[in-house]
Amino acid sequence: MNPRVSVIIPNYNHARYLPRRIESVLNQTFRDIEVILMDDCSPDNSRDVIADYAARDSRISVVLNEQNSGSTFKQWNKGIAIARGEFIWIAESDDYADSTFLATLIAKLDTDADIGLAYCDSWDVNEQNQIIDTRVQFYEELDPIMWTQDFVLPGEMLVNKFMFFRNIIPNASAVLIRRSILSRTGPADETFKVNGDWVFWAKILAVSKVAFISARLNYFRRHTNNVRSTTITNGTALLEHSRVLNMMATLGKPDSYFFNKMIDTLLYIWFDGLINHQIPVSKHRQIYINLSRVDQGFGKRFKYAFAQRMFPNKLSGLRQLIGDGFLYRFMRRRTTKH
Known part of the structure; x- marks a missing residue:
C-alpha cells in the first residue's frame, strides 16, 4: 500500500541542519509516510548524514545527483515525480517542524476533498535555532484579522486579492499539498531562480480551496547569506x-x-x-x-x-x-x- 504522505527533503549543502530536519520528520505523530531524501551534489558532508539516517529507517529512500542541478524547483519536480503518497510535503532541508505538523494539516485536508493545499503559520529561527520573529507583520499588512485564525477559503479569491502583491505562502516547509491537484496545475516552473514557489502556489490556489492553520507548527530558518x-x-x-x-x-x-x-x-x-x-x-x-x-x-x-x-x-x-x-x-x- 502507498503511504498517505510523501515527504520530500531536497538538500544542498545543509549538513549542519539536516539532523534536526530529518528527525522532525521521522518523529511526526502521524507515521504513515515515505521520506525521499535528495542531495543536489553538496560539497559538505550532507551525504554522510543522509546515509546514516537512511540506514536507520526503512521509510527513507535516497536520491543523489551526480551533478548540481542549479535549481531548487528542478529538485521539487524530481521528488514529486517519484512520490507515491496522497499528500506531498516539501520539507526544506534547513527548516524543521513541530511533531504534530502532519497530523494537524491532514485532519484539515480530510474534511474537504476540494482543499488543494493546507499550510500553517511559522516561527522564524536563526542559525542557532533561536526564535527571532513571527509573520504577524507580514500578514497584518494584507489583512489585520484573516491570518490570526484558521480558515478555509476559495483559493481564487486569495489569488485575486493578495497574490499579485505578495506570496501569501512564504515557506514551502509549512505546506501540505494534495497530490491529485498537481495533475491540473503542472510542475513548478524551473526557469525561476527564487520565485517559482509563488507561481506554483498561485496555480494551485486558482483551481482549489486553501486551508490555513494559525498554529505555528513550522520553523523557517533565516540565514545571513543566501x-x-x-x-x-x-x-x-x-x-x-x-x-x-x-x-x-x-x-x-x-x-x-x-x-x-x-x-x-x-x-x-x-x-x-x-x-x-x-x-x-x-x-x-x-x-x-x-x-x-x-x-x-x-x-x-x-x-x-x-x-x-x-x-x-x-x-x-x-x-x-x-x-x-x-x-x-x-x-x-x-x-x-x-
Whole structure:
C-alpha cells in the first residue's frame, strides 16, 4: 500500500541542519509516510548524514545527483515525480517542524476533498535555532484579522486579492499539498531562480480551496547569506517579480489597491537598483516590457516615479545615476563599442 504522505527533503549543502530536519520528520505523530531524501551534489558532508539516517529507517529512500542541478524547483519536480503518497510535503532541508505538523494539516485536508493545499503559520529561527520573529507583520499588512485564525477559503479569491502583491505562502516547509491537484496545475516552473514557489502556489490556489492553520507548527530558518541576497543585487529578483505579475494576470483579476501597491514597490526597488547595483541593461529592458504588459498606464507611471525619485533634493538621485549608476555604465558601454 502507498503511504498517505510523501515527504520530500531536497538538500544542498545543509549538513549542519539536516539532523534536526530529518528527525522532525521521522518523529511526526502521524507515521504513515515515505521520506525521499535528495542531495543536489553538496560539497559538505550532507551525504554522510543522509546515509546514516537512511540506514536507520526503512521509510527513507535516497536520491543523489551526480551533478548540481542549479535549481531548487528542478529538485521539487524530481521528488514529486517519484512520490507515491496522497499528500506531498516539501520539507526544506534547513527548516524543521513541530511533531504534530502532519497530523494537524491532514485532519484539515480530510474534511474537504476540494482543499488543494493546507499550510500553517511559522516561527522564524536563526542559525542557532533561536526564535527571532513571527509573520504577524507580514500578514497584518494584507489583512489585520484573516491570518490570526484558521480558515478555509476559495483559493481564487486569495489569488485575486493578495497574490499579485505578495506570496501569501512564504515557506514551502509549512505546506501540505494534495497530490491529485498537481495533475491540473503542472510542475513548478524551473526557469525561476527564487520565485517559482509563488507561481506554483498561485496555480494551485486558482483551481482549489486553501486551508490555513494559525498554529505555528513550522520553523523557517533565516540565514545571513543566501541566494536571495545575490538575486537582489544582480536584478534577478526584480525581473522575476515582473514575471510573476505576468503569470498572475493569466490566473485572475487583481485587486486594484494591492496591484498598484506592488507596481509602486517594484518601481522603488528598481530605481534603487539603477543607482546602487550592477544590473545588466538587458534586464532593465525586460523588466520594463513585463510591467508594461500588465499595466496599460505604466509608461506614464514610470516617468512620474522617475522624476519624483531623481529630481528632488538638488537632483541628488540624478547625480548618483550619472555619477556611477546606470547611466554612467550605459554610456561607458556605448563608448567602448564605438
